[in-house]
Amino acid sequence: MKRKLPVVKNQKVEAKIVDLTYQGMGVAKVDGYSLFCDDALPGEKVKLHVLKVGKNFGYAKVIERLTTSPDRVTGKGKAYSQTGIAPLQHLAYPAQLKFKQKLVSDLLQKAHLADLAVEQTLGMAEPYAYRNKAQVPVRELDGKLTAGFFKRGSHNFLPLTGFLIQDKRIDEVIQKVLAILQKYQVTAYDEVIHSGILRHIMVRRGHYSKEVMVVLVTRTNKLPNKEAIVTEIMAACPDVVSLQQNINSKQTNVILGDKTRVLAGQEYITDQLNGLKFEISAKSFYQVNPTQTEKLYQEAIKRAGLTGNETVIDAYCGIGTISLSMAKHAKKVYGVEIVEAAIADAKKNAALNNLDNLEFEVGNAEDWMATWQEQGIKPDVIMVDPPRKGLTQSLIESATKMQPQKIVYVSCNPATLVRDLQSFMELGYDVTQPILPVDQFPQTAHVETVTVLERKK
């Protein structure tokens, strides 16, 4: 029999916000039924307009705030919430850090792992303008090339000149590049009819080096007036050391295409992390919050307890940032990563830092973990830093068969972390220190964590 829901679409209802979701939405409860709404904080009483009702939960819009949370702060503009650039901007920063700690604790509790402790989130002093990388879509508005962002879950384009959480110099470079492209009548991509030229501008900036990389992502191979455009961009932005064109001719939401060519300068920018130098190419993964990444790596390496005698595996190593940091304190480090260009960077980076105790492999971490296990490699420590989908069961099995003393798990998704911890615990490992959340993404609901697992005696 169909259950009668306590609310119907378009109803106006008063409710109390009891929680925040992992996306930063307020959760209102009406007779036990959850309604998710933007811009609502725990403890606040609100009047809601019900927009959508589903079997288990619905969505609503706040039409009036009846009480205000002491943790509410004035945001920097509606667009940053609407686009998902800064969905937590209305929550005071200390409360954001508490929210992230609670998010991890709640997930552990749901998985019956409530006895695992979670430390206070390690935050940053200036929680804005931290991103060293931008990938902004470009569209034509009123006849002008315009940078912006899409409203969450839609294709509605909102124009923006400042992106709040991104390095301010990156914002400036985007505007300068757009003005030059406009002058040479480069057209903006139109996704409806799949026409026009410029799809995105990607910019990376070295936190210490201040070097800038600009990548023009185009639908077409041809960039009209290329020579003049290149000359003007390089003259207008003297800090650009790498200007590239990436061609993405597919009808897709994926930003970068397969082909990239250097238009001026070099293929990479250089930057530093914890005193080590890194060359970073356009397609390589590189942590976006350099200040917090230094802390994250320091904490992960401290927890690995390296003395200089250990054999270490760094799975999902990217351009080798953690591998190199560990190589300074270990006997030997093996790294694996699926992006070929990232491994090329990792090898160059080892040489750049005069480190010769590393071996890097291109491929699937799961396959390499099994290969290393078959080859009889005996790591003392395995570091894993997977993408959001976490680890596979087969990787976890190969890793534990090698019987490392410690497994240090750096995670950007607490849901998959908790799932994977359960597997490790079934295979003879225990979480021996409180889990540490590190705030890599202030103003957003993303949480990064460091967890240490040790082999049971």
Ligand SMILES: C[S@@+](CC[C@H](N)C(=O)[O-])C[C@H]1O[C@@H](n2cnc3c(N)ncnc32)[C@H](O)[C@@H]1O
């Ligand atoms: C969260 S990043 C971590 C990178 C690096 N540890 C760092 O801190 O810069 C995850 C990395 O895993 C890589 N990756 C994704 N799937 C993979 C797989 N199946 N096998 C190996 N590497 C993979 C991605 O290309 C990316 O570089």
